[in-house]
Amino acid sequence: MATLTDTRKQQVRRELDSMLGRGGVLSDPDELLVYESDGLTLFRALADFVVFPTSTEQVAAIVKLANRENLPFVARGAGTGLSGGCLPSEGGIVISLMRMNRVLEVDYDNQIAVVEPGLVNLHLSWKVGPRGYYYAPDPSSQQACTIGGNIANNSGGPHTLKYGVTTNHVLGLEVVMPDGEIVWLGGKTRETPGYDVVGVFVGSEGTFGIATKIVVRILKKPQAVKTVLAVFNEVNRASAAVSAIIARGLVPAAVEMIDQLTMQAVEDAFGCGYPRDAAAALLIEIDGLAVGMETLADRIVEACRECGARDVRTARDETERQLLWKGRKSAFGAYGRISPAYMVMDGVIPRTKLPYVLGRVNEIVGAHGLRVGNVFHAGDGNLHPNILYDPRIEGEEARVVAAGAEIMKVCAEVGGSISGEHGIGLEKADFMPFIFSAADLELMTRLKAAFNPTNLCNPGKIFPTKKSCVEVGPVAYRPHAIEAKGLAQRF
Amino acid sequence: MEAALLDKVRSVVGADHVLTGVDLSPFVIEGRTPDAAVFPGSTEEARAVVALAAEHAVPIMPWGGGTAAAVGLPVAWSGLVLGLTRLNRIVEHEPGDLTVTVEAGLTLGALQAALHARGQWLSLDPPEPDRATLGGIIAVNAAGPRRHLYGTARDLLIGVTVVTGNGAVVRGGGKVVKNVAGYDLPKLFIGSYGTLGVITEMTLKLRPVPDHERFVAVSFERMKEAGGCVRAIMASDLIPAVIDLLDSEAMRALALRGPALVVGFDGLAEQVDWQCRELVRIASGFSGRDAGPLTPEVAARLGTAARDAFPQPASVMHFSVLPTHVADTIEQATSAARSRGLVSAWAAHAGVGVVTGALASTRTQATGPVVSALDDWRTIAHANSGFATLESAPLAVKAAVPVWDDMGAVARVMQRIKAQLDPTNILNPGRFVAGI
Numbered sequence: 032m033a034t035l036t037d038t039r040k041q042q043v044r045r046e047l048d049s050m051l052g053r054g055g056v057l058s059d060p061d062e063l064l065v066y067e068s069d070g071l072t073l074f075r076a077l078a079d080f081v082v083f084p085t086s087t088e089q090v091a092a093i094v095k096l097a098n099r100e101n102l103p104f105v106a107r108g109a110g111t112g113l114s115g116g117c118l119p120s121e122g123g124i125v126i127s128l129m130r131m132n133r134v135l136e137v138d139y140d141n142q143i144a145v146v147e148p149g150l151v152n153l154h155l156s157w158k159v160g161p162r163g164y165y166y167a168p169d170p171s172s173q174q175a176c177t178i179g180g181n182i183a184n185n186s187g188g189p190h191t192l193k194y195g196v197t198t199n200h201v202l203g204l205e206v207v208m209p210d211g212e213i214v215w216l217g218g219k220t221r222e223t224p225g226y227d228v229v230g231v232f233v234g235s236e237g238t239f240g241i242a243t244k245i246v247v248r249i250l251k252k253p254q255a256v257k258t259v260l261a262v263f264n265e266v267n268r269a270s271a272a273v274s275a276i277i278a279r280g281l282v283p284a285a286v287e288m289i290d291q292l293t294m295q296a297v298e299d300a301f302g303c304g305y306p307r308d309a310a311a312a313l314l315i316e317i318d319g320l321a322v323g324m325e326t327l328a329d330r331i332v333e334a335c336r337e338c339g340a341r342d343v344r345t346a347r348d349e350t351e352r353q354l355l356w357k358g359r360k361s362a363f364g365a366y367g368r369i370s371p372a373y374m375v376m377d378g379v380i381p382r383t384k385l386p387y388v389l390g391r392v393n394e395i396v397g398a399h400g401l402r403v404g405n406v407f408h409a410g411d412g413n414l415h416p417n418i419l420y421d422p423r424i425e426g427e428e429a430r431v432v433a434a435g436a437e438i439m440k441v442c443a444e445v446g447g448s449i450s451g452e453h454g455i456g457l458e459k460a461d462f463m464p465f466i467f468s469a470a471d472l473e474l475m476t477r478l479k480a481a482f483n484p485t486n487l488c489n490p491g492k493i494f495p496t497k498k499s500c501v502e503v504g505p506v507a508y509r510p511h512a513i514e515a516k517g518l519a520q521r522f
Numbered sequence: 523m524e525a526a527l528l529d530k531v532r533s534v535v536g537a538d539h540v541l542t543g544v545d546l547s548p549f550v551i552e553g554r555t556p557d558a559a560v561f562p563g564s565t566e567e568a569r570a571v572v573a574l575a576a577e578h579a580v581p582i583m584p585w586g587g588g589t590a591a592a593v594g595l596p597v598a599w600s601g602l603v604l605g606l607t608r609l610n611r612i613v614e615h616e617p618g619d620l621t622v623t624v625e626a627g628l629t630l631g632a633l634q635a636a637l638h639a640r641g642q643w644l645s646l647d648p649p650e651p652d653r654a655t656l657g658g659i660i661a662v663n664a665a666g667p668r669r670h671l672y673g674t675a676r677d678l679l680i681g682v683t684v685v686t687g688n689g690a691v692v693r694g695g696g697k698v699v700k701n702v703a704g705y706d707l708p709k710l711f712i713g714s715y716g717t718l719g720v721i722t723e724m725t726l727k728l729r730p731v732p733d734h735e736r737f738v739a740v741s742f743e744r745m746k747e748a749g750g751c752v753r754a755i756m757a758s759d760l761i762p763a764v765i766d767l768l769d770s771e772a773m774r775a776l777a778l779r780g781p782a783l784v785v786g787f788d789g790l791a792e793q794v795d796w797q798c799r800e801l802v803r804i805a806s807g808f809s810g811r812d813a814g815p816l817t818p819e820v821a822a823r824l825g826t827a828a829r830d831a832f833p834q835p836a837s838v839m840h841f842s843v844l845p846t847h848v849a850d851t852i853e854q855a856t857s858a859a860r861s862r863g864l865v866s867a868w869a870a871h872a873g874v875g876v877v878t879g880a881l882a883s884t885r886t887q888a889t890g891p892v893v894s895a896l897d898d899w900r901t902i903a904h905a906n907s908g909f910a911t912l913e914s915a916p917l918a919v920k921a922a923v924p925v926w927d928d929m930g931a932v933a934r935v936m937q938r939i940k941a942q943l944d945p946t947n948i949l950n951p952g953r954f955v956a957g958i
Contacts, residue, residue: 196700199676208935212931218909220909221674224909224911224955225954227710228936230709231707233706234705277618277730280733320796322793327790379696381619381698446698468693474690474692475704475705478707481938493704
């Protein structure tokens, strides 16, 4: 990969200017600073250029220019990612898709929408909401994150338990390939002949090309929704209730667990009605037909009570339901009241292993002299332990990093995965050998070569670096500049 | 084939597990006999056989129950059938996790029986469950009527073990229901027709068996009204598991009147009852009549109703179109066939736009009209923004009508994937799209 001389850089800048017009290119180091990291702020890297195309053709032209100049490039949405996936880790061009944010087409009869990658996730649900539809994948950052970024990360969210993750809702993609060619993968129909290239593109973390149009499914809003809060005096009992609900043949839309430390922080911050003295609570949501909703809710209440819930209550109305969800979705922000910093982990385990793994997480974090708050998608077994610490205390960050690596190893040992929704990016590249053999990784490398043979498209991500050893842990959380100023919040 | 290779293969799997000569008759496809059929007893044995084949540049044809073995183009030159039926164990079933890990040669029927005993099921219902193996179902992306609500293999497969063309054992995905570590390798093998790897083991998501299930058939005067009713059901609050649309020929195969919609509901008894009542109300707006429940036996034949309409269909074509174009596609294709003097039968998973059309064979057995009708059908599919695959036809017809659509620009991407995963091109060479 090339490094540009100052003269060449000026020439490229002029060429980009003529391609994208005024205001379409940044190359001043002060301006580039905004794009030096994503939601994981410890990794920082400056690009040579940040560009803002408004059409597929412009994206293709930029990519062709990058190829000609042998410059690495990376697509970027809202920058809410949590694994450093959209960093220009080896310089080059950041292609921001934030100006390609239109809903191009909505076909209600066929329940599909065609959107541009820079569209904010929630804005699609707003657009189709008045007609009774919504876009199902709901990452907690959905007020800010883009659908293009969701494609890269195969993003999930609380309601993926019943409705699946991003890949289950994507039918087709117009892609600018890493060599600049524009190709359609999949389409508007449920099946297209040939390999499921859409399925492998989704979740490829920006290493297979840049999606410029996206065909997604939209769903009818359910007729009825019911939200239940079950309160437990022991975490193990709450974990057991998750399995008990499943064992009763129920598949709720969401089953979220919130531990005591988190509930206390949430109550301090927002007062959402969570019990401060309980060890854990489950936030359970069922949706579907109005008929039978009471019966299903009763079954859930019964399962929770049998597992020793001390209190189980149903949200009386939409206001109370929204309040409970606000507490869940604002938990990360609430940690700010009880700790100067925290690191969010993302791991997945078989849900029957919850009691064991939560116990191990507490042991590991305790052994490092730290505190942990757990708020996570219990129904899918997708853990988010949040390790609280003070970066001003010498050595504390290093202990957080070490604890995080140990937690990932526990997830791997019980047959789980090192990421459920945040991705590998830069953060976890060196953890890949925890769950994949050399042969597995070699096949992934071959697949990457089929899409991205020159490796100019988002280099340095996903695959372990040869130089580092696996004991080098993930990095600790530091607030982004805009977050420190209170302009943005993490979820 | 060199005798030396066959000896090596025998030493890997045991002589009892290598069939040759007259024993190969179940594995004759389109008049072509493989050199041998080899049945490994483990993933490691499968790996060793593939490695030997790669070394000798001999094609490998992965084989489960053989239910879809004739789909696609015949393999370009003779090779080894790699039978997976000895790999038929349930490796791990943890009901609380709603996942199961199985070997690829297990039949769907055997798996469902074991799961049912514990109140769960794999929400896939392709035809011939007692012959079709899970590996084969994944490899050809087979599905059935319940895909309307429960999706297809891509929504259920979370982990896979494969032997790649260069003789490596590779695991993709995992055992957990949510996982974004690394590339989504399981997706790569779904519907790849054995051209990228031999699937030997997999992990699947399960669902609880619903309390109740009922399929209701409603007849319509014309296809157009049935299509309108599909649209109305989709826009309603109903949550059907099945919306199948069948023409009168296909309904006759089920001994019922058509054109008709078959709509399936599951859940609590009160939910099923309410939805059936709503269905009748909605259908009456389109002159739907004679609503009545289907027995489970009849419901199980829905997926093959079009091809079962004729004792020996001349050809079967599979379409994927937008759901709103299903009724039009069927009407246009029926009259196209009729104008060639041919009778056709149609069944569709209407809510997801997946349509199967079968052509009755003629007395003369002439291929000319069949070829013309199939060409018309493909044109109709494309005009309805869809795709067509010639699922079953004699070789003479396949020689005149492409099995697969022209893939356009994406062909290059698929060819590069194939070249990366099977560099010596031994896995079902020539069977799939774009010359793969």
